[in-house]
Amino acid sequence: MADADAVRRQVNLTFALLGSDAPRSAEWIGANVDGYEGRSPDALHVVIKRDVDELRAMWVPIHFTDGQVRLNKEHYTLEPVELTEAEASVIGLAVDLAQGANLGALARSGWTKLAASGATRTFDGPPIAAVSNDITRLDPETLRRLLLGVRQRARLSFTYQRGPGAEAQRRTIDPWGIVPLNNRAYLVGWDVDRAAERVFRVSRIENVAKIAADDFHPPTGDLQEIVEKQLRGAVVDAQITVANGAGDELAARGTRDGNVIRLEGAERDWLVRTVASLAADVRAIEPADVRADVIALLKRAAGEEEA
Structure with a gap:
């Protein structure tokens, strides 16, 4: 060498x-x-x-x-390569994966096409490999087949584990892309059996196989927006009173009037977790059911720490 x-x-x-x-x-x-x-x-x-x-x-x-x-x-010079936005995002993901030891070879393989096209990644967040255990532990062959399905617009079948203890399901999808959100990565596409757009956490996908099909369903909208909509839980209007000017995370999604922060249409789960993390500086929570959820979350956390 x-x-x-x-x-x-x-x-x-x-x-x-x-x-x-x-x-x-x-x-x-x-x-x-x-x-x-x-x-x-x-x-x-x-x-x-x-x-x-x-x-x-x-x-x-x-x-x-x-x-x-x-x-x-x-x-010597590579032929110019034209990439769609979706393809550029896929290659951007592969480049991000270079930091994962078991996926380095796959990630580096994306550099050639990326360099030839001059395309850039469209992700707004930090590199996935730096923040998401989903990606760094994903089986390279699983990822390769998912990315290939996206690029070739090929229908895929795979086993999906919805959560710990849940029975694995076989799903059939027309894949549109892999999207990062909240330090996780999701496959978004058209669920053929349910005739609707669906989102799947990639770390729970196994046994990916290509299926012959002539009726691939194209994307119905912006992939990032689809993922956010699919994963968005119940929303709520709330008013949180804090001390010492705390709660910038809340104010960023609402309006602040002194120590009173008002939020409209906030995702309930996010709101409860965020308010709980600010518990030392929180003085009042409205409505009452949100306050009860925050208290319950804090009690569970205290129980876990004692255990």
């Missing part, structure tokens, strides 16, 4: 040749390409030949003849 200095020279040499329409002489390389300077003519030729041989072994179409180095750009 080439050492770090050799790799640096070879990369510099490749880019120098890509930026030139004509071959470059060994003397020019010695004077202008970082890593080749300070060598005698004979030593320079030896290093250039060795680097060219190693680059050719990596399928770079580079040649060193008669003291001239040239790169066949026609055989």
Whole structure:
């Protein structure tokens, strides 16, 4: 394997040749390409030949003849690749997965198409691999088949475990994409058996298989919005009174008047969990049923800590 200095020279040499329409002489390389300077003519030729041989072994179409180095750009440059927004998002996901040890090879395979297209990931949140155990523990073959189904617009069948202790179900889906939300990743698509859009947590998917079908259902709307709508629980209007100007998380989704924060159409589960996390600074909670849920959650948490 080439050492770090050799790799640096070879990369510099490749880019120098890509930026030139004509071959470059060994003397020019010695004077202008970082890593080749300070060598005698004979030593320079030896290093250039060795680097060219190693680059050719990596399928770079580079040649060193008669003291001239040239790169066949026609055989080196990738053809332009056009990606849809959904495909760019899928590849963005694969790149994010590079941080997961067991998925590095799959993630790196997305770089070629990504680089050729100039596309960027459309996720607004942080890289999934950095925050979601769903992805970093997902079986690479499962992910590969899901991504392939999305890209090929192919109907898929898979086993889905709704939750701990629940009986596994076989589901048939026209997959539209994989969407990150709240540190988790979800497959969104059309549930053929239920004739409706559905969302599935990817970490609970197994045994993915492709099914022949001629009637693939296209997406019915923005995938992120579909996932948020499907996972959104009951909503509630509430008024939370806090102390010391606390509750920025609540105020960000509502309005603040001093220490009183009002929320309209807030997701109930999120509201209860957020208010509970601010318990030391909360002075009043309306309506009463939300207050009861917060108290119940705090009691359960205290019981778990005591245990």
